[in-house]
Amino acid sequence: MSTLIEDPGIPLVNSNGGFPKYTEGSMDEEDPDKPRKMEKRGLRFEHVGHRLAKRKELFCKRRIICDFALAFALFGIGLMVIETEMYANKVYGKEDLPSLMMKSFISISTVILLGFIVWYHWLDIQLFMIDNGMEDWKLALTTARCFKITLELLICAIHPIPGDFEFSWTTMNFYSKRVRTVQIPIDVIFSLPMFLRLYMVCRAIMLHSKLYTDASSQSLGALNRINFNFRFIFKSYMTLYPEYVLTVIIVSLFLLASWALRACEMYHDKVHANFFNSMWMIAITFLSVGYGDIVPNSYCGRGIAVMTGIFGAGCTALIVAVLARKLELSRAEKYVHNFVIDVELDKKQKHAAANILKQGWLIYKCKKRGKKGETQLRKHQRRLLKAIHSIREVKTEQRRLMDNTVNIVEMNRTQSSMHYDIGKISQKQDEVDERLGEMESTLKGMDTKISELHKMLMSRMQQR
Numbered sequence: 411m412s413t414l415i416e417d418p419g420i421p422l423v424n425s426n427g428g429f430p431k432y433t434e435g436s437m438d439e440e441d442p443d444k445p446r447k448m449e450k451r452g453l454r455f456e457h458v459g460h461r462l463a464k465r466k467e468l469f470c471k472r473r474i475i476c477d478f479a480l481a482f483a484l485f486g487i488g489l490m491v492i493e494t495e496m497y498a499n500k501v502y503g504k505e506d507l508p509s510l511m512m513k514s515f516i517s518i519s520t521v522i523l524l525g526f527i528v529w530y531h532w533l534d535i536q537l538f539m540i541d542n543g544m545e546d547w548k549l550a551l552t553t554a555r556c557f558k559i560t561l562e563l564l565i566c567a568i569h570p571i572p573g574d575f576e577f578s579w580t581t582m583n584f585y586s587k588r589v590r591t592v593q594i595p596i597d598v599i600f601s602l603p604m605f606l607r608l609y610m611v612c613r614a615i616m617l618h619s620k621l622y623t624d625a626s627s628q629s630l631g632a633l634n635r636i637n638f639n640f641r642f643i644f645k646s647y648m649t650l651y652p653e654y655v656l657t658v659i660i661v662s663l664f665l666l667a668s669w670a671l672r673a674c675e676m677y678h679d680k681v682h683a684n685f686f687n688s689m690w691m692i693a694i695t696f697l698s699v700g701y702g703d704i705v706p707n708s709y710c711g712r713g714i715a716v717m718t719g720i721f722g723a724g725c726t727a728l729i730v731a732v733l734a735r736k737l738e739l740s741r742a743e744k745y746v747h748n749f750v751i752d753v754e755l756d757k758k759q760k761h762a763a764a765n766i767l768k769q770g771w772l773i774y775k776c777k778k779r780g781k782k783g784e785t786q787l788r789k790h791q792r793r794l795l796k797a798i799h800s801i802r803e804v805k806t807e808q809r810r811l812m813d814n815t816v817n818i819v820e821m822n823r824t825q826s827s828m829h830y831d832i833g834k835i836s837q838k839q840d841e842v843d844e845r846l847g848e849m850e851s852t853l854k855g856m857d858t859k860i861s862e863l864h865k866m867l868m869s870r871m872q873q874r
Contacts, residue, residue, distance in 0.1 A: 473617045476613055479526035480610040486516050486519040486604060486607070489515055497509065498676060504573070513573075517569060517571065517572065520566065523607075535555075565606045566607055569600055569601075576595055579592055579677070583678070605670070612640045615640070615643065621638060621643060656725065656729060659725065660725050664689070664693070669688075671714045682711070691706075695719050696718050697726075762804060766798060
């Protein structure tokens with residue numbers, strides 16, 4: 411896979427011609443009225459090299475904008491976690507200055523994040539215009555794209571606002587069976603959705619993947635009609651590094667679910683105020699054990715427990731699939747394993763055949779002795795039946811082994827050998843046809859000579 415970093419200013423097509431390198435202001439510096447002239451002619455760029463270079467430059471910009479957006483998203487989540495932990499440990503209150511300052515920083519980072527998201531989608535629209543040869547950016551704003559952009563902005567806009575706002579939350583304690591109403595900060599409702607911003611990690615992984623940035627991979631995918639999205643990148647990473655990917659996913663989900671459960675339940679029950687108790691409950695729910703010693707009281711905690719159980723079942727299925735693939739023998743190992751078993755079965759078959767001959771000869775000798783060898787006769791007859799039964803089992807195992815070893819490769823080899831044999835048969839048939847033709851021509855010549863000889867003899871006899 412190519413790792414060469416190309417300069418976006420170098421045209422990718424017709425680079426040896428007389429065209430200058432593409433830059434943002436190159437067209438304006440040469441001729442200020444040139445873009446207007448080209449727009450009148452319906453052309454966006456002067457030649458294909460400029461178009462591809464512009465596309466490559468937009469790719470780089472979009473990746474950088476995505477990195478900045480991810481950085482501000484993680485910064486906001488980190489501040490939210492710190493502020494929540496400080497308030498939970500009663501370091502300060504919601505109306506104190508440190509809390510107001512941290513929430514203000516979260517709001518500022520959210521506004522900057524929304525700006526980067528809009529910038530990212532504007533670059534994405536420009537790339538879509540270049541790929542499809544569009545001139546008007548409004549054509550790229552489809553209903554689906556507008557809905558996705560709006561949904562993404564709404565998700566990233568959710569954050570705890572500065573101030574001390576509370577609401578009443580009524581729950582029933584599982585152990586005491588008492589209904590209790592407590593005043594809970596409204597930040598709980600706005601803090602947990604901030605973890606939805608982590609979808610940007612998937613986008614950053616896709617944009618930084620070599621499969622996505624490499625031009626040869628993109629060309630090969632376009633020829634095979636493969637869309638290089640995050641699903642394809644995730645499948646490739648699961649194929650190359652399944653243990654690392656699964657470990658990162660499981661640990662991340664475990665920590666996020668534990669903290670979210672604690673944030674929902676710590677106002678209702680002192681048991682969940684301890685982070686390790688929340689981790690214990692998430693662990694037994696993730697593994698589908700469910701001891702029941704710690705249970706959630708609020709609907710928020712119950713929802714997190716249900717989602718944890720679903721993710722745990724999915725991750726367990728992925729682990730089983732990865733282990734099954736790792737324990738499966740490779741093609742070379744299968745050949746060696748089947749060859750060794752075939753040799754052992756062949757030895758058993760020869761040994762059983764030798765026992766059949768041996769016991770048959772001993773039975774014949776015992777029958778010749780008469781009544782004196784009846785005891786030995788029955789003994790050798792039992793051994794003969796045992797040898798016959800063993801050779802039948804060996805043949806059954808050999809047939810089963812042949813059925814298991816027949817795969818696509820074996821079928822391909824069989825087809826190739828059959829094609830080769832048919833070619834040889836057709837070649838032999840052509841040789842036979844040639845020889846028959848030669849024999850036919852020889853017989854025709856002999857018939858002609860015999861007829862000439864007959865005419866000659868008849869003419870001689872008439873002369874006499």
